[in-house]
Amino acid sequence: MAGWAPPRLDDFILTDKLGSGTYATVYKAYRKRNTREVVAIKCVSKKSLNKASVENLLTEIEILKTVRHPHILELKDFQWDRDNIFLITEYCAGGDFSRFIRTRRILPEKIVQIFLQQLASALKFLYERNISHLDLKPQNILLSSLDRPHLKLADFGFAQHMESQDESQSLRGSPLYMAPEMVCSRHYDARVDLWSVGVILYEALFGRAPFASKSFSELEEKIRSDRSIELPTRPRVSPECRDLLQRLLERDPDQRISFPDFFNHPFVDLEHMPCAESLQKAASLVAKAVEKDGARDYSAALSLYCRALEYFIPSLHYETDVRRKEAIRSKVCQYVSRAEELKVLVSSSNKSLLLEGISSRELLKEMSQDKPRLFAALDVASAAVAKDEEGMAVDALDLYQQSLGELILMLSAESVGRRRELLHAEIQTLMKRAEFLKEQIKTTDWKNDSLGHEMLSESVRGSCLLQ
Known part of the structure; x- marks a missing residue:
């Protein structure tokens, strides 16, 4: 609009209009002295203020003055003149x-x-x-x-x-x-x-x-x-x-x-939100994983490597230094490779244990004809093993968890005897396999998770091109 000009404010140069609401207009602005810091300035015309909007504004100032959090807009200062009240906040270049x-x-x-x-x-x-x-x-x-x-x-x-x-x-x-x-x-x-x-x-x-x-x-x-x-x-x-x-x-x-x-x-x-402690937590878990790996406790090592990855991924997203980011990524690739090797070792031993248990599982089913709920849970366990053999890890894990939920309840109600011993052994075998599949799914998803964090930046850049 011809002749339009933003309000004047000492120490700041107000430029682009970023948006406007019922009683306020927000401008991009620069601090004149020192760093020429970029800020956003919310200008509230005193003429537009009724009692409710005054209360809203005072509430906003009171809250933002006391709040300091990385994901809450920072109020840097507030000023006023004869016509306006100004809230000076950090500038967000990405829009809303x-x-x-x-x-x-x-x-x-x-x-x-x-x-x-x-x-x-x-x-x-x-x-x-x-x-x-x-x-x-x-x-x-x-x-x-x-x-x-x-x-x-x-x-x-x-x-x-x-x-x-x-x-x-x-x-x-x-x-x-x-x-x-x-x-x-x-x-x-x-x-x-x-x-x-x-x-x-x-x-x-x-x-x-x-x-x-x-x-x-x-x-x-x-x-x-x-x-x-x-x-x-x-x-x-x-x-x-x-x-x-x-x-x-x-x-x-x-x-x-x-x-x-x-x-x-x-x-x-x-x-597992990206934060300053993510890398430290990941490094601590890796140290324990390496120790277990050296002691040939491969199942525990695999679990620890996978838990470490859950912190490494957010640490990559949090890190701003390009060289440090590449160093972390290189290390992570090494750990993923070792986790993949351990998966083969643990999988073969777990799977053979699972298959060896088929005869005892069938025997347990024969002994459970008088307990329909237990028999049904063992049927679900058999279905889980079948999905596992087909390589359908996600479906198998879901079925393992369903059967275990029932079997553990059955175990607590089971009296001492041969059936209880067989049920206890079956639960242990199924739990080992379920835990292994969880780790397998984690390592398989790692690249997708990492890509998700990279996509975040790309997605914002893409949206800017579309604007």
Whole structure:
């Protein structure tokens, strides 16, 4: 627009307009002195402020002043003049997550998991301080940069300190991402943020929000409905991811996953999130693996190498120095090669043990004709062995775990005798094979996991080209 100019602010040069909302406009800016640091400045016109927006702004300033976390937008300073209030924050060159999803349409699960870990770590930090965001949506999540993207949770205008038992009556947030209880009863607590995480996760994986609608009346009808959220069958997602989505998108907040269970969920997997300690943890496990390897305890060595890889992969993603990254990658390739060699050694001994156990398993089945539940569990074990022999590791592992769940219960109820001895031996044999398959799947997936982290940077670069 001709004649348009950004506001003036001492010590800063305001340039590009990054976005605008109901009562604020955000600009890219440079600090005049010293480093010519790049920042973002949120300009709030005092004329546009009513009582509610003043309260929102004060809340945002109060929260951001005290919060320091790698995945929460940093408030560097705030100033004001006669016309405006200025919030000076770190600058995020990657834009917002909404644009990122829109340009890619659907994100690979591996990339979504990396982003989810970052969002979960920010929410855990807030949860420990009794802070609820209350307006979680892709537009309020920023990407720090284009080459090494990190999520930054932003826009705390609706946030508030909220004890878990507190409830609020006012309608906050954006309808597409609002928990049903916010709209239906205006009676809600901190658990609304978990629903919003589920909607964001759904949208990133499937390209649209679960309540995507052509009109507000259609949206409201979907929100007020008591039908459970159905997950699309395509693209396929892992069982862990599907389980998390279903537990987050539970309409009844009492049935929804809790914050502690969310942070500990295997798909979130905060333990293996890239961090400064990742390499140290990996190195410690490798040292133990080498020791076991030298002592010819190949099964234990394989398990330790695989556990180490779960930390090496995030350490590669965390490392910024190119030379150090290549050195880590080279070492990891050596460990993967040794793990592959150990897999052959352990597999042959485990498999022969499993096949040797066929006759005792059949005998055990003959002795279990009077116990249908035990007989059925042994049938599942036989099916697992058959899948294992066919080389279908994932299916075999699933069946092993199903049968073991039942057999262990049966063992605890079994009286002393020959059948109990055979059952105990069978459980030990099946557990060894199940554990081995877990390690086998881990090493097979290593390259895919590593590629997932590399794809994250490539995906952001690709989205920039599309913008």
